[in-house]
Amino acid sequence: MKFALFTTNLAGGGAEKALAKIAGGLAARGHEVDFIVCEDAGNYAPPAACGFHALVTRASHGWLGKRRMAWRLRRLMASRTHDLLVSTLPFADEVAVLARAPRHVCRIANTLSAEIARLPAGKAQRRTKRYRELYGSRPLVAVSQGVADDLHSQFGIEAKRIRVIANPFDFAAIRALAAEPCPARPGEPYLLHVGRFAAQKRHDLLLAAFARTGLPQQLVLLTPPDARLDALIAEAGLKPRVTIADFQANPYPWMAGADLLVLCSDHEGLPNVLIEALGCGTRVVSTDCPSGPREILRGELARWLVPCDDADALSQAMRNALVAPKPGADIIATALAPYSAERALDGWEALARECC
Numbered sequence: 001m002k003f004a005l006f007t008t009n010l011a012g013g014g015a016e017k018a019l020a021k022i023a024g025g026l027a028a029r030g031h032e033v034d035f036i037v038c039e040d041a042g043n044y045a046p047p048a049a050c051g052f053h054a055l056v057t058r059a060s061h062g063w064l065g066k067r068r069m070a071w072r073l074r075r076l077m078a079s080r081t082h083d084l085l086v087s088t089l090p091f092a093d094e095v096a097v098l099a100r101a102p103r104h105v106c107r108i109a110n111t112l113s114a115e116i117a118r119l120p121a122g123k124a125q126r127r128t129k130r131y132r133e134l135y136g137s138r139p140l141v142a143v144s145q146g147v148a149d150d151l152h153s154q155f156g157i158e159a160k161r162i163r164v165i166a167n168p169f170d171f172a173a174i175r176a177l178a179a180e181p182c183p184a185r186p187g188e189p190y191l192l193h194v195g196r197f198a199a200q201k202r203h204d205l206l207l208a209a210f211a212r213t214g215l216p217q218q219l220v221l222l223t224p225p226d227a228r229l230d231a232l233i234a235e236a237g238l239k240p241r242v243t244i245a246d247f248q249a250n251p252y253p254w255m256a257g258a259d260l261l262v263l264c265s266d267h268e269g270l271p272n273v274l275i276e277a278l279g280c281g282t283r284v285v286s287t288d289c290p291s292g293p294r295e296i297l298r299g300e301l302a303r304w305l306v307p308c309d310d311a312d313a314l315s316q317a318m319r320n321a322l323v324a325p326k327p328g329a330d331i332i333a334t335a336l337a338p339y340s341a342e343r344a345l346d347g348w349e350a351l352a353r354e355c356c
Contacts, residue, residue: 146291
């Protein structure tokens, strides 16, 4: 079969990373895959064994810029017949819709109502209207059941038009990458947070909770340097105890070496870092945010979920996790089973067959 996967760029976010893994996995299964981006920019390399196409060098997000990219995408799609076009992230979704691409599904990677809830009232109304118009009448793939439920309950989208296909994870490959040398990794014990500096990720909450723990470990942040983040760290009086280690193309040695990985977001879609850290054998603590953490941390692992925006609860969970025994291999295997690459890729193949 022939697939086209389309996103904004390869800037390093979880949605882009997951789409690249889907593309590489489908290509490894013998399918013909085109990986298309709006702009040729980002930290990730294009997925191996895929055709790579950038519509422009630098994207313009205005009215005219979107339509120019849609015209380029329409020309590209006309020259190459695909069984399925998968777009992800709202900007790329909109460009694909403007291009009137056939056999097109939008992959929703975040809990949209939680994103909207952070906006001022007027902007929230406009964003809600935009999403209802963009997603209200087309087939959708949600990365978690929580995202699917949100699309149905908050945007009135029929449940029968939403399919859940989780992100794919090759756990053997993750463990192999985790074993690679990593001289930049701290030699002293550390806690880890992986995520870009954005309001959703709540670095402010993380720093407040970490300050209250009294733990001896360093806190390492895998995110590009940012003056605003520096200011937050200084304000919390944590400069000697926090390291900003930049974006890492291979974060797995950092995960494997950490005493604990912390996710403290206000909202997610399906947080890759929780699954990857568990795959590296690392303890995790997470806010019980919409959506994904509760689906991943089930059974005995659910004890490591804490309420959103509660620094005291997060601080206590961090301390408790570090003294608790590590979860057994059977518990981890059960938690990770729904996220195997084989299961996800089977889902994409089945959807392509239905769209043919």
